[in-house]
Amino acid sequence: MRSFLQEHPGKSLEIGSGSGRLLIPLRREGFDVEGLESSAEMIDLCQANASENLVVPLHLGSMDDWTPSSRYASLMIPAFTLQLSRDPVAALVRFADWLQDGGTLYMSTFTPLAEMLGELPAGEWYPDHQTELQDGTLAVIHTKHQIDATKQILEREHRYEIFDKDGAILATHESRQQLRWFRREQWKQHLKEAGFRIEKQFADFKPQRKSLKEAIVVTTIARKIVG
Numbered sequence: 001m002r003s004f005l006q007e008h009p010g011k012s013l014e015i016g017s018g019s020g021r022l023l024i025p026l027r028r029e030g031f032d033v034e035g036l037e038s039s040a041e042m043i044d045l046c047q048a049n050a051s052e053n054l055v056v057p058l059h060l061g062s063m064d065d066w067t068p069s070s071r072y073a074s075l076m077i078p079a080f081t082l083q084l085s086r087d088p089v090a091a092l093v094r095f096a097d098w099l100q101d102g103g104t105l106y107m108s109t110f111t112p113l114a115e116m117l118g119e120l121p122a123g124e125w126y127p128d129h130q131t132e133l134q135d136g137t138l139a140v141i142h143t144k145h146q147i148d149a150t151k152q153i154l155e156r157e158h159r160y161e162i163f164d165k166d167g168a169i170l171a172t173h174e175s176r177q178q179l180r181w182f183r184r185e186q187w188k189q190h191l192k193e194a195g196f197r198i199e200k201q202f203a204d205f206k207p208q209r210k211s212l213k214e215a216i217v218v219t220t221i222a223r224k225i226v227g
Contacts, residue, residue: 003207010032015063015076016038019042020045038062102223102224126142137170197223
């Protein structure tokens with residue numbers, strides 16, 4: 001994203017900015033980036049994470065119905081956020097309207113190959129990720145999913161737990177999400193119909209990997225076609 005902003009200067013918007021994990025460092029480096037977030041709690045967390053002398057422009061709203069007051073030179077929608085839209089195809093059309101003529105779109109999308117191939121058990125909780133936090137507690141996430149390969153919809157449940165050093169649960173939280181995916185040629189067609197021309201694509205967050213064959217994650221940079 002840093003390289004993208006260096007190559008495409010101007011006011012940018014990160015869609016789904018969350019706690020500011022990506023947005024705050026970019027603002028500290030001097031990039032003119034604003035954030036759009038649908039969760040008021042996340043906006044509060046982002047503001048708390050920013051230092052007192054760092055201004056982080058944030059907008060509360062959904063990518064499915066928010067309207068900006070001015071157009072942007074670029075939009076960034078990382079971490080598969082677009083696939084959480086009620087209608088990703090309609091969202092792409094909306095994004096084109098948010099951009100200046102010739103503006104650019106950065107987005108990452110993924111294909112749930114492990115779920116499609118049965119490498120992850122459907123309908124069962126499985127360990128997804130864990131990490132030790134700064135205070136020494138352990139954060140663990142378990143995931144359960146159902147997949148509809150015909151409709152290209154992935155339903156996921158996440159269970160987050162915090163454990164103390166003795167293994168006792170300190171906190172727990174559950175969330176659900178519905179994620180839609182498309183094949184590469186479908187994404188290409190949707191972007192074209194929304195008024196974008198693909199300029200660059202690479203696989204699995206590795207810019208040097210141009211081949212998209214068997215890629216789980218595809219990062220796309222596309223430009224809004226003038227006229």
